Each structure stands twice: as C-alpha cells, then as structure tokens.
Amino acid sequence: AQPRAHVTAPQGAVLNGQRRGDAVLLLVRPRVGDTLRLQVEQTVAIRGRRVDGERSSVPPLLADTRGGTPAPAYGPRADRTNTRVTRVQLFAHSLVEARDLSSSTLLATTDSIVMWTGMARETPRPVRIPLGDEARQVRVAVLPNGAMRMSDPPPSAIPLGVTLASMPGLLPEEPVTVGRTWQRDMTLPSLPVNAYRVDGVVQVRLRLDSLSRGGRQAWMSLTGVLRRDGAARELPAGTRLVSAGTIRGTLTVDRTRAWITDARTVMELQSEVASGPTGSGRPMRLEVRIVQRMRVR
Secondary structure, three states: OOOOOOOOOOOOOOOOOOOOOOOEOOOOOOOOOOEEEEEEEEEEEEEEEEOOOOOOOOOOEEOOOOOOOOEEOOOOOOOHHHOEEEEEEEEEEEEEEEEOOOOEEEEEEEEEEEEEEEEOOOOOOOEEOOOOHHHOEEEEEEOOOOOEEEEOOOOOOHHHHHHHHOOOOOOOOOOEOOOOEEEEEEEEEEEEEOOEEEEEEEEEEEEEEEEOHHHOEEEEEEEEEEEEEEEOOOOOOOOEEEEEEEEEEEEEEEOOOOEEEEEEEEEEEEEEEEOOHHHOOOOEEEEEEEEEEEEEO
C-alpha cells in the first residue's frame, strides 16, 4: 500500500541572537560557484469513473466557523482496485553561474529519471527514462522569491524544465516575523479528465512557523482550497467543469545558503466534467492525489 504522506512543520527554537519578535528576510540568492543537488519524488494517484445522477457529487464547501477560508466537506475516497499510480524520481544538479539583485542564473543538469506506473494493487517495475545529451541541461533564472524561469530550453529538455518552471514565487518580499502569514497563487498541474484537461489556480496561505537556533533555518507551512464551478473557456461549448480540492505542505529555507532546501506538498482534488447542452450529460469524475517532495543538498 502507498504510505500516506505526513506534512508537519518542525518546531525549531528561536534562540542565540534571533529573538522571537525579530523580522527575517527569506530569499533565494545562492552564491556563485555553488552546486545544488536536487532530488524530486512525485506520486500521482488517479481514479476516474462515470457519476450516476443529475446532481454533482463533488463535495460542497463548508463555511469555516472562525471566518477563514471554506474547505471541502471531505477529500477523495480511495478505491485502490481502480486507481492508477504514477511515481517519478528525478535527480539533478545545478551550478550557480551568476547572480545580481534581481535574479540568479543556474545551469541545471538532469542526472537520471526513473518512473513506475501501474494500478495501485500492482507492483510495477521501475523504468529508467533515457536522456540524450541535448535533453539534460537547461539554463534557469531564479528570482529572490523562489520563482523559476527557463531561458531558451531545448525542446527535448522537458522533465527538468517542467519541474523547475512549476516552482512559483512563494516567499514574501518583505521581512516577516514568526507567526506572520501571506498569500500567493499556485498553478495546479494540468490533468486529464476524459478527453479534456483540468487545471486551475489555487490561492495558498503561507505562514512562518518557526526559526532554528540562530535563525539559519526557517520553516513555513502552506494551505489552500480550490473551488471552480462553471463553463471553462478552454473546454468545448456546453461543457461544464466542477472542481474542489485542498493543498497543504511545508517549506524549509536555509538562510545561510539562501535556498529552499526542502519542500513537501500533498494535493487532493476532485473534478467532474459534463458535456452536452449546459453540461447536462452524465459527468466523468476524476479523483486525484498528488504527493511531491523536493530536496536540495
């Protein structure tokens, strides 16, 4: 069985010159000449099925009694007899070539990619993805808030390029104190539902939970809720799309290296697509769980 991910932020002490009320600047600006070694693990579990009945079975949002962001009534229900799982493991390294106040330039090289795919009840064999020399390297510009932008990547450099380009700028632009919160938009991965694609943007709430001894390590948590209901412009006329989901995770920033060294997220999403006049057809439901971890050493 696939282990259930746990995403709990460490509770570091705020000691040795880093007082609890001090504001700290969280940014990504590694030193020129540094080599950053990246490991990415992602597991995507997808279950699709037709939905009976005229009413949508995507859970409604519940009002938060504390006045906060509403949350779905429940997450996807696991049915391992009809769940397809894809797991990808990627190893790469990046050399910091240059930096200034606006960005840092990295030469990122993919070392290896291994993939497992099959039904949840199976034990699939790992498959190593072949990579040509022209597909291994991309040049990436990294902004101080953590956002990454590729610079003229070769068409074949897709795996690492997609991974890096999906990193949004989550860090605050101003110094923050422990307990401070801020909001950012995250683009969800595009996933297949029947013959269409489902994607969207979720607004996440981030919080600086704690700082380590001396303030070198900073731990943050993130939570977010997605709700989308209506006809989507990118889908055929008359198609109706309903989505609900949650995302939660943690980030660790090494303030000495000026880099995000650990990021863990768990996303649970339910989507339904109904075709026909005003989306009156029998809908297809997709239940998705995405667990991702990125580590840098």
